[in-house]
Amino acid sequence: MGLTTQxxxxxxxxxxxxxxxxxxxxxxxxxxxxxxxxxxxxxxGTACCAIEFMATAASKYDLARFGxxxxxxxPRQADVxxxxxxxxxxxxxxxRRIWQQMLQPKxxxxxxxxxxxxxxxxxxxxxxxxxxxxxxxxxxPGCPPRPxxxxxxxxxxxxxxxxxxxxxxxxxxxxxxxxxxxxYIPPSAIDELSEPFGNSVHxxxxxx
Amino acid sequence: MNPSADRLRxxxxxxxxxxxxxxxxxxVFVQPGAVLDVVRYLHDDEAExxxxxxxxxxxxxxxxxxxxxxxxxxxxxxxxRFLRLKAELPKGAxxxxxxxxxxxxxxxxxxxxxxxMFGIRFDGHxxxxxxxxxxxxxxxxxxxxxxxxxxxxxxxxxxxxxxxxQPESRxxxxxxxxxxxxxxxxxxxxxxxxxxxxTGE
Numbered sequence: 001m002g003l004t005t006q007x008x009x010x011x012x013x014x015x016x017x018x019x020x021x022x023x024x025x026x027x028x029x030x031x032x033x034x035x036x037x038x039x040x041x042x043x044x045g046t047a048c049c050a051i052e053f054m055a056t057a058a059s060k061y062d063l064a065r066f067g068x069x070x071x072x073x074x075p076r077q078a079d080v081x082x083x084x085x086x087x088x089x090x091x092x093x094x095x096r097r098i099w100q101q102m103l104q105p106k107x108x109x110x111x112x113x114x115x116x117x118x119x120x121x122x123x124x125x126x127x128x129x130x131x132x133x134x135x136x137x138x139x140x141p142g143c144p145p146r147p148x149x150x151x152x153x154x155x156x157x158x159x160x161x162x163x164x165x166x167x168x169x170x171x172x173x174x175x176x177x178x179x180x181x182x183x184y185i186p187p188s189a190i191d192e193l194s195e196p197f198g199n200s201v202h203x204x205x206x207x208x
Numbered sequence: 209m210n211p212s213a214d215r216l217r218x219x220x221x222x223x224x225x226x227x228x229x230x231x232x233x234x235x236v237f238v239q240p241g242a243v244l245d246v247v248r249y250l251h252d253d254e255a256e257x258x259x260x261x262x263x264x265x266x267x268x269x270x271x272x273x274x275x276x277x278x279x280x281x282x283x284x285x286x287x288x289r290f291l292r293l294k295a296e297l298p299k300g301a302x303x304x305x306x307x308x309x310x311x312x313x314x315x316x317x318x319x320x321x322x323x324x325m326f327g328i329r330f331d332g333h334x335x336x337x338x339x340x341x342x343x344x345x346x347x348x349x350x351x352x353x354x355x356x357x358x359x360x361x362x363x364x365x366x367x368x369x370x371x372x373x374q375p376e377s378r379x380x381x382x383x384x385x386x387x388x389x390x391x392x393x394x395x396x397x398x399x400x401x402x403x404x405x406x407t408g409e
Contacts, residue, residue, distance in 0.1 A: 089370035090342050096371055124350055124359030124366075125341075132367055182371035187364030194363040 028166040035079070035105065036161040037067040039154070042078030042102065044095065047085030049112035049144040056147040066154055075101040080157065081134070084144075086114035087127045096177075099134040104172045107137045107161070109153055112144050118194070119143060128194035135175065135184065210234035212256055212284075212291050220246055225296070233292060240278070240295040244306040244332075250282060250291070251311050258282040258291060261308065264318035266326040268353050278305050278328060297328070307332035325351040342373055 041063075045053055057063045057071065072078035075098045087095055099108070110130050113119035116139045118128035130136060137160060140153035164171055181187050213227040213236050223242030228235050238246050250258040263281040275296040282291045297303050307330035309315045319330040320339040327349035330336055337343055341350070346369070347360040359366055390398065 089366055090340075090373075092367065092370040093373050094375050097375060123357050124347065124355070127367065127370075128363055132363075133371070177371070181364065181368050183364065183367060187362075187368070190364040190367060191362050 028164070029162075031166065032162045032164055036158040039066075039068050039079045039107070039158070039161070040070050040072040040077060041068050042072050042075050042081045042098065043084065044081055044098065045084040046087060046091065047112075047114065047144075049084035049115065052144040052147060053082060053084045053111065053150065056150045061147040061151065063151070063154070066151070066158065068154065075099075076103060078102055079106060080154075081106065081108045082111055082150075083108065083115045083130050084111040086119065086121055087130055087133070088125050089127055090125075092127050092133050095130065096133050100174075104174060105164075107157055108134055109138045109140060109150075109157060110136045111140045111150060111153070112142055114143075116141065128190075132183065132185065132190050132194075210289055210291050212236075212250065212258075212289065215255065216246065216249075219249060233290060235292040235294055237294045237296060240297055240305045243278075243280075243293070243295050244308060244310070246293065247280065247282070247308045247311055250293075255287075256284060257286045258284045258289070260285055261312040261315055261318070264308075264315055264322050266322050266328055266351075268326065268351070270353055272299065275299065276303060276326065276328070278322070280308065303328045304331050306330070307336075309333050325349060327352065342370075344369070344373060 043050065043053060055061060057069070063069060081099060081102060083095065110116045114121060114126070115130050118126050122128070127133060138153045138157045140149055142149050175184050177184055183190065209227065209229050213234050216236055217224045217227070220238065220242060223239040223246060225237035225239065227237070250256045260283040261280065262283050263279070265279050267277040267279060275298045278295045278297060280293040282293060283289070295305055297305065305328060307315065307319055309319065309332060316335070317339055319333050320337060322328055323330060323336055324338040324340050338345060348355055361369070393401070
């Protein structure tokens, strides 16, 4: 993992027989290494993606290999929110509340087509992508994604965590929603992004 | 034809509209105002004994002239019969039917859902609020034919209204407490609970 590699071009005298081994590394490398390999997920499962998520956590795919075996059903002890499934508008304030209850540092994975974009539920009741409610780090496509897909997304998140620098203070800023619109991003952006595409244009109005 | 249909025709000549059989299932159309009397007869009469209300829903057709239909699915467990009861509500007039909550307590949430999705008011329901959509929902009744699939408001406005809601405020204290259910328990169970014994094992 690079943790025990010794710095190059530097003369170091080590006497192994004396039991005085020592390690040198960057602090944020060490912190990120620890964080990335002990991400505690907050499972926010609302639909069939949660079934695949359970399969991912179960013995065959064994999410514990990546340090995530500890499901944190309290958001206050969680590191990564995994939103698995569609989110209706009625659930939107709940998801926002859970995200705000999580402590920094925190990350979010949007698992599946519905959580990422609303999926096929382009209707009056379903949020068109949870990135309109909370900031999302990794999107996992699929309907639902296979466990391999989710694990790949989680490993992408681990890569992202490992690249963070402690000196970058923006990473730890808690976002405050706009008091008028309760949103993190401009309402016009949401309207533009959630315009219907393809055949769903014809479904917007029933003509009656 | 379910024998209950003929008995309803004899007993309620004013309220009885028509009966039809589709795929072996009998549907009886009655006048909306008489629903409570008809259902009470179906529930209480020894020959009927419709003791299980399995669903309350509504149907709206694309044809604007056709009336809305409110549907009750009644099942008689003692006589092993199924009866579909319908009442037609013309468009234009207020959509009101009597609530069958006094007869079936299980009609509570079924009628709330029907009100939430179709806007049909159930006269006599003790707590007629929205149940699927949140109570401040302002876009109308989603299963009506004049309701656009994606809702009436823009996506950002829908999100703004949804996020402005307090999740805790959706539940009344009545829903959050189970103490009121104590009165409905059988007498012996109440006495055992009063003595501090555990029940249900």
